[in-house]
Amino acid sequence: MGPLIPQGIIPMGWDFVIALLIGIAFGFVLEASGFSSSRNITGVFYGYNFVVLRVFFTAVVVAMIGLQYFDYFGWIDLNQIYVLPTFLSPMIVGAIIMGVGFVLGGFCPGTSYTAIAIGKIDAMVFTGGLFLGIFLFSEFFPFFEQFYYSGNMGSITIGEFFGISNNLVTLIFVVIAVVAFYITWRIELRVRKNMIQYKF
Amino acid sequence: MHVHELNPKKTMVTMIIFVIVIIIGLVTLSKPRLNYAITPEETVMLAGSEEGFFYPYELEDILNKTIDTIVLVDIRNTFQFGRGHIPGAENISAVELISKENIKRLEALKDAGQVVLIYGNNLVEANGPYMLLRQIGFDNVKVLMGGYSYYNVWKDKLGDSYSDDSYFIGNAQYDYAEVAKGSSVSNNDNDTPEPKANVAVERKKKNKAVEGGC
Amino acid sequence: MNKNYIILMGILILLAAGLLVLPLKNNSKQLDPEVLMWDIVQPTRYVSTDEVAKMIIEHDPLLMMVDVRSAEDFQLFSLTNAINFPLDSLALDDARSALTFNKRNLVFYSNDDLKSDQAWVIAKRLGLKNIYVLKGGLNRWIQTIIQPEAPAETASEAEFNLYAFRQGASQYFTGGSISIDKSPQAEVVVSRKKKAKAAEGGC
Amino acid sequence: MNQEIDIQDRPKYINPYFGGVLLGLVLLITFYITGRGLGASGAVKSAVVTTVDKVAPDHAEQNTYMKAFITDDHSPMFNWLVFESFGIFIGGLLSGALFGRIKKLRIEKSPNITNKTRLFAAGIGGILFGIGSQFGRGCSSGAALSGTASSSFGGLLVMLLMFGTGYVVAYFFRKLWI
Numbered sequence: 087m088g089p090l091i092p093q094g095i096i097p098m099g100w101d102f103v104i105a106l107l108i109g110i111a112f113g114f115v116l117e118a119s120g121f122s123s124s125r126n127i128t129g130v131f132y133g134y135n136f137v138v139l140r141v142f143f144t145a146v147v148v149a150m151i152g153l154q155y156f157d158y159f160g161w162i163d164l165n166q167i168y169v170l171p172t173f174l175s176p177m178i179v180g181a182i183i184m185g186v187g188f189v190l191g192g193f194c195p196g197t198s199y200t201a202i203a204i205g206k207i208d209a210m211v212f213t214g215g216l217f218l219g220i221f222l223f224s225e226f227f228p229f230f231e232q233f234y235y236s237g238n239m240g241s242i243t244i245g246e247f248f249g250i251s252n253n254l255v256t257l258i259f260v261v262i263a264v265v266a267f268y269i270t271w272r273i274e275l276r277v278r279k280n281m282i283q284y285k286f
Numbered sequence: 287m288h289v290h291e292l293n294p295k296k297t298m299v300t301m302i303i304f305v306i307v308i309i310i311g312l313v314t315l316s317k318p319r320l321n322y323a324i325t326p327e328e329t330v331m332l333a334g335s336e337e338g339f340f341y342p343y344e345l346e347d348i349l350n351k352t353i354d355t356i357v358l359v360d361i362r363n364t365f366q367f368g369r370g371h372i373p374g375a376e377n378i379s380a381v382e383l384i385s386k387e388n389i390k391r392l393e394a395l396k397d398a399g400q401v402v403l404i405y406g407n408n409l410v411e412a413n414g415p416y417m418l419l420r421q422i423g424f425d426n427v428k429v430l431m432g433g434y435s436y437y438n439v440w441k442d443k444l445g446d447s448y449s450d451d452s453y454f455i456g457n458a459q460y461d462y463a464e465v466a467k468g469s470s471v472s473n474n475d476n477d478t479p480e481p482k483a484n485v486a487v488e489r490k491k492k493n494k495a496v497e498g499g500c
Numbered sequence: 501m502n503k504n505y506i507i508l509m510g511i512l513i514l515l516a517a518g519l520l521v522l523p524l525k526n527n528s529k530q531l532d533p534e535v536l537m538w539d540i541v542q543p544t545r546y547v548s549t550d551e552v553a554k555m556i557i558e559h560d561p562l563l564m565m566v567d568v569r570s571a572e573d574f575q576l577f578s579l580t581n582a583i584n585f586p587l588d589s590l591a592l593d594d595a596r597s598a599l600t601f602n603k604r605n606l607v608f609y610s611n612d613d614l615k616s617d618q619a620w621v622i623a624k625r626l627g628l629k630n631i632y633v634l635k636g637g638l639n640r641w642i643q644t645i646i647q648p649e650a651p652a653e654t655a656s657e658a659e660f661n662l663y664a665f666r667q668g669a670s671q672y673f674t675g676g677s678i679s680i681d682k683s684p685q686a687e688v689v690v691s692r693k694k695k696a697k698a699a700e701g702g703c
Numbered sequence: 704m705n706q707e708i709d710i711q712d713r714p715k716y717i718n719p720y721f722g723g724v725l726l727g728l729v730l731l732i733t734f735y736i737t738g739r740g741l742g743a744s745g746a747v748k749s750a751v752v753t754t755v756d757k758v759a760p761d762h763a764e765q766n767t768y769m770k771a772f773i774t775d776d777h778s779p780m781f782n783w784l785v786f787e788s789f790g791i792f793i794g795g796l797l798s799g800a801l802f803g804r805i806k807k808l809r810i811e812k813s814p815n816i817t818n819k820t821r822l823f824a825a826g827i828g829g830i831l832f833g834i835g836s837q838f839g840r841g842c843s844s845g846a847a848l849s850g851t852a853s854s855s856f857g858g859l860l861v862m863l864l865m866f867g868t869g870y871v872v873a874y875f876f877r878k879l880w881i
Contacts, residue, residue, distance in 0.1 A: 109790015
C-alpha cells in the first residue's frame, strides 16, 4: 500500500501541501518539546538536561518499530523507502564538523527555524551561518569533489552492515535507548543538585 | 526531574494508541488461503526441468488402463470439454482449479499417491495452472505435452508419436540472426540508444529520491 | 521513579521483541497464490507480434522487450532495444529490483511462448507489474512479421490490410528503407552491414 | 530535585517522552506518505542555490555542485524540503503561541558571556553545520533522525559521531552554556 506518494495513491500535486502539513507537525513537536532553546539542547552535553536525547531516541525507536511492523503488515514497502546512502569518509568528516557546530551554535537547522519563530536572535544568526556555510561549501566544492563522492557504500542498512536482521537492530536500539534513559536520568539528578538556578 | 516530566500520562495514551494500531494490523493481517511451498528459486529450477512433463505416447497406457495411478484433468472450459476430450478425463476448468473443494480433492489424490495429469489445448495453456499447482505444493501434478490438440491429431496412433517430436516446443525454428538480418541493428533513426546486453548487477536501488535529504 | 515510565519502557521493549517472534514473512512481497491463479487464467497477458511490431516502429517509450533466452542466444539475435534476463536470473534479487523499478511495460519473449510464459508466472509471483508475454515468441515473429504469408485471394480486406502492415514492418525490421529514413537506400544498406558485424562481435 | 523553587518560571514544555513519541509518529507518517524522512538543511541549500542563481546566474551554472539543483522549468525553491521547512517555522509559531513563548526578540545565552560572544558562536556554529550537513548528506533531522529511523547505516554513523564529537568538544566551550 504505502508509501502513498511514490506508489501514486496520492497524486504528486498534493506533495507540497503534505510537505507543509508535515512540517507544521514537525515544528510543533520540536518547539513544544523545548528544542527552540539552545540551552535546553546543549544541556545534553553538560548533563543538566537530556531532553534532546529523550526526544530523539524515543522518536527513532518509535519510528523504527512502526516501520518494521508496517512493513510486516504490508502497509508500507520498505524497499521503496529512501534509505540514506552511506558515503563513509565524507560522512565521518561531516558528522564531526556538525558535532562542533552543534556545541558552538546550540541549534541544528530544524530547531533553529522554530527558535526564529519565537523570536530568538541567536537562531537567526545561526541560520545565517548555515546559509553562509552551504554557500562556502558549494563555492569550494571542486576542491573536495573527489572526497565528497568517496567511500560510497550505497543504501546500506544497519542490519546489512552488521549481517543481522533489521528487526534485531530495532530491538538492540530499544534496549540501548532504555538503558540510556535510565542512566541519563541518574546523571541529571546529580548534576541538577549543584544547579540551583535553572530557568530557560 | 523537570516539572514537565512528572506526568507521563499523555505519553502513555499516545503509546497505547500506537500499540492499538499495531494490534489492529496484526489482527487484520489476512492469512492467505494458499501458501507457496517452494521458493521462487525452486520454481525457476522447475521451469528449467522437464520432470513434470508427460509425453503423449505415455497416454496409451492410461487409455489401455494398464496404469491406474494417473487421474486425467481437463482444464479447458466445459464447452470445449463437451466438444471432445481425452477419454476418462474429468473436467475442472482452470478458474475452478483452486476452489476449496478442488484443493481438497487434489490433496486427497496427493495423499493417495495418484498423479494428476492436467492438459489444455496445448502445453502453454496448461503451463500456468501446472506451475501454480506445483508452487503451492502439489508435486504430483504433471502436464501433458502437446495438449489436447496434439492428442486429437494422434489419438489413433499414440504409440507412434514416440518418434514424432513436434510436441517439443521452446526451440528456435529459424536461425533468427540469418532470417531477420538487420533487425537487431538500429538501422535507421533510432533515437534511443541500444541498451547494454546484460543489465549489470547493481546494488538494490532503494529509492531515487533527492540526494542530501536534509 | 514513576510507574508509568516503567510501563512505557516495557511496552517499547515488548514491541521490539515482538518483531523477532513474528512468523517469518516469506510471502508478504509475493503475489498471493489465489491472485496469481486468477491472473494466470486471464488471456490478457498475451500481446501479438503485430502489436509489438507496431509499438517498436512507433518507438513506444513505455515498451521494454525482455529476452528470457540465454545470453548466447541473445547475443546472436534479439528484438530492437530488448534487454536480456535469462529465465534463471529472474529469482535473483538484483534482476528483480532492476525490473521492479522499471515503470515500463515489460514484454517477455523467448523462442515461442513456453519459456516466456514460465518467466511471466515467476515474475508475476515476485510482484512485478505491467508484464506481458509475446504470443508465439520469436518463431511467430519470423512467421508473421519478417516473412509474412500473403493471404488467400478470397481473404477479407482486414487480412489484406494486416498483410500490408506486416510487409511494411518486415521492411522496417530487415533494414529496408521506410518513410522515416532520410538517407538514400543504398547507403543505408552499406552502413547496416557494417553495423551488423559490430553487433555480432560484442554488443 | 528542586521543583518547589520557582515553579512558576519553569517553561511549560511537554513531556520529552511524549514529544518523542509524537515526533516518532510524525516521522512514521512522513515515511508512510512520502517514502522518505524529514529534513531541514535542504531548504537552506535551495535558498543558497536560488540566491546565487539570481545574483550571478553564470556563476551558478559553472558551479558543479549547484548546477545539479538548477532546472529550467522551476525555481530551486519549489522543493519539498522548502515547503516542509516553512511548515516547521509555522509549527514553531503555533506551539510558541500556544505555550506563550513568543516574546520580543531576545538572545539566549549563559549569564557568563556577552551577547556578542553568543552571536559569534552561533554564526560559526551555523557555518560549521552548513558545511558538515553537505558532507554528511543531511543534518540532524535528515541524516541522524530520519536516517537512523529507516535503519540507514550512514544515519547511525552521523548520529553517533555528531553526538560523540559534541561530548568531546563540549568541555572547551562550557562557558558558552553553563
